[in-house]
Amino acid sequence: MTDTKKYIRLHAALVVEKAGIEARLSEIAKVLGNGKSTTEITVAKRTRKPFSAATKAKMRAAQQARWQKAKSAKPAGDAPKKA
Numbered sequence: 001m002t003d004t005k006k007y008i009r010l011h012a013a014l015v016v017e018k019a020g021i022e023a024r025l026s027e028i029a030k031v032l033g034n035g036k037s038t039t040e041i042t043v044a045k046r047t048r049k050p051f052s053a054a055t056k057a058k059m060r061a062a063q064q065a066r067w068q069k070a071k072s073a074k075p076a077g078d079a080p081k082k083a
Contacts, residue, residue, distance in 0.1 A: 051059070
């Protein structure tokens, strides 16, 4: 048997198994009472709480301090020149 035929048979078996699992999950969902099938169930998108102005100011100051530290650590033009 060639690899292609094996793949096709495996794919068909997985499709059948997936359909069975989805059917069982929808039955479970109905029993639990949410009345939605598993394909209709969606995950609620989480929203981020906005930062306050004070927090933004602290973050800005910390970032500026990091940049200032990185700038001062760099050698100012002391790089060796190629001959």
